[in-house]
Amino acid sequence: MPSVRPRAPAAPVAKVLVMVLERSRIFPARLLGAALTLLAASCGSGGDGVNAAPIVQADGGAEAGPSVGTMPCTVNTGFPGDNQCIQVPPADKGYQFHYGPSNYADAAEMAKYTLQPNEETTDCVFFKTQNDADLYFNEYHSRLRPGSHHMLLYIQSTQVADGGPGPCNQVLSRNLFGATSPTMDVTNDSNAPENDGMASRIPPHQQVVMQMHVINTGSKPILREGWANIVFTDKANVKTIADPIFFLAGVAMSVQPGQTVTNHGTATVPNNAAPDFRLAVAIPHYHAHTTRFTAYKVTGGVKTPILEQYGTLGVAGDPELVHFDSVTKNNPIDTSKGVPGAYSGDVYLKPGDQIQWECVQTNDGKGINGAPLTTPLQFTEQAYTGEMCNLFGMYAPSLDPTGDGTWKSLVNP
16 A cells, blocks of 8 residues: 655645545546555655655746646656656645555556556555644635546545455445546636635545546556645635535436446535535546436526536447536537537526436447347446446535535435
């Protein structure tokens, strides 16, 4: 399991970061997964994980150039994706979650994270945070090696021993953030005024799980690895807490070979939603048998498409993160031409309004690399022999800013 050591502690967050354990844009973010390394680099050949060079600043203090969350580091494993490595941020600016080997020179350690051709695996690393106070962040950056289907980070109430990678035995309590594409950078780069001061929170002393789903469709072994950096924001700058949406549909699906179905989901805005309640970010999650994913805002009985994306049969889905605010201009939806797109503007909602979503899913009788598939598609992690119809993202303001504010919907349990 990757080692977790903080850098030399820095003033305001020293106590919070002293012992925190292992492995978009997040605060509005996506599904994330895998093993976790907090303040550990694994970005080099050393075994302690803390070997990334410090950020060079141009003017004696103010950072210049790329974000502290995206500074590259150098690894040379011989596996595809070495260029994805990013450095650990300085301890007073953020920290890193890492899934992957703690020592690239250790053959046994490398073997734990190596995946052979036509193999697929989903597993987790477990750890407990040691922060004594809430942490806030409004910037998130992740990098995944080729073959990664998703990376997910969540908090659960069930306590387990630190370690991994191993079976997840998932008891999801609160999804923090995640990624489903090789590179994701989440910031308030639109400068929308309603996003000013919006941040996500990590409570103290949590049981954290980091999950990673990797598929090797190639002819050579690959290395399972991902890096995720969050960048802190001072509590004094936080005006609004954003929390995740966690919408699942088709949980009871059984799509027979040769059959096409449309799975539907509905999430209703709770009665305690604030007057400025809105969906800030959304990203679909589906597998290799989904050809269309559409989400709608339903208010006052009027159904408005807000997001539409398309998949290709036989190809594991790579959905895109969509931002909804007063500045971001998304490509318009054109269903008649099969052009993906999204609504432009804020998606405000009031109690009783709904977010609805649907997936068109076909069991064409083909699995990974075209292998025969004779079983029904069921709601499973396997990207080629199972399916999902989920919507993830972030909303604000939080329904429960001091507790578990996840807006959840589970359809067809």
